[in-house]
Amino acid sequence: MTETAAKSQSYNVAIVGQHGRLQYEALLFLASFRAANPDFTGKLFVLEPQKTDKWWNDPRIRDEDVRALITDEFGAEILPFENHHFGESYPYGNKIEGLLALPEGEPFVFFDTDTLVTGPLSRVPFDFDRPSASMRREGTWPTIELYGPGYTEIWKSLYDKFELEFESSLDLSKPNEFWERYLYFNAGWFFYRCPKAFGERFLEYALAIRDDAPEALVCQNLDPWLDQVALPLVIHSFGGGRDTIPPGLLDGEITCHYRVLPMAYAREDDLVITTLETVTAPNKIKKTLKKYDAMKRMIYQGRGQKVRAMFDRENLPHREQAIRNQIKRANFWMR
Secondary structure (H helix, E strand, C coil), X not given: CCHHXXXXXXXXXXXXXXXXXXXXXXXXXXXXHHHHCXXXXXXXXXXXXXXXXXXXCCCCCCCHHHHHHHHHHCCCEEEEECCCCCECCEHHHXXXXXXXXXXXXXXXXXXXXXXXXXXXXXXXXXXXXCCCEECCCCCCCCCCCCCCCCHHHHHHHHHHHCCCCCHHHCCCCCCCCCHHHCCCCEEEEEEECCHHHHHHHHHHHHHHHHHCCCHHHCCCCXXXXXXXXXXXXXXXXXXXXXCCXXXXXXXXXXXXXXXXXXXXXXXXXXXHHHHHHHHCCCHHHHHHHCCCHXXXXXXHCCHHXXXXXXXXXXXXXXXXXXXXXXXXXXXXXXC
16 A cells, blocks of 8 residues: 555544543643644544443543543543443453444554654555554563463464464464464554454453463463453454554554653653653643653653663663663662
8 A cells, every 4th residue: 555545544543541640641642643643634532431330440531631631632532431341350451342432334543552653644554454463562472381282272272262264373484382473462553444343353352261261271371461362363353464564664663652651761762752752841731741750750850861871772681671670770660
């Protein structure tokens, strides 16, 4: 698909927003999105879980300044939804159940709220008939036990459970029993042509894995990995897979899934940090974001730049945990 064709696509963009950290991260996402996409013609949605018996506390966005900025400043719609299956016990399920509130039949791109937008999405030639998700991931699941089943047995048991063809999901350029051979994504972004179809299948697969996992998963921890276990199965079932859009755009030139601010300052390139500090500078944004202690200290009081000075971004540790540990030893870790 050409860039011209990409620009002509109409689709919606969705994130989750709720009380606590995510309401402020949602504001940061929207500030960066509008700065990088002033001509975006689709709709922006902030999916908001409502108070039900699945939540011990009210999860709705309670900061009225945040609500006003979301709708009035950034033109996004706060879209309520109810958790019927997930909630306080597994908040990652919001990205599954929230999809069902989006307009049926309208293509969508979902982003995790802890994402910064650094360029125009019009440059991304989404193929909404062939869904995909973030390849910026580590081999976090499954954990292989010494005498337990291997990657092939574990993943094939899931494909068999949902009557999906397994072999075509494999990356045959990777060796057998190496985690990257198997279809596995980070759920930080994904897209498809219809949120209802995608959400219903995502929910079906996630519940079936949670409540009736194959025997090969008996030693596997599904919290917090349930969404990332179900996601590749959903994508494969709809005819999608790895890299159905060019690599290097999302999780690259166009977006950054920073996850936590200390990690952003430690490892992301200068464009990300410049974008972060530019879009958070206006007084009406600053006044609201400073209510969240991590943003106040990392962005506005300079702690982030101190973290940045600790690392050589040309020679970072290979494992994310090593970066986290170094930040924590310096007493700069905040979330």
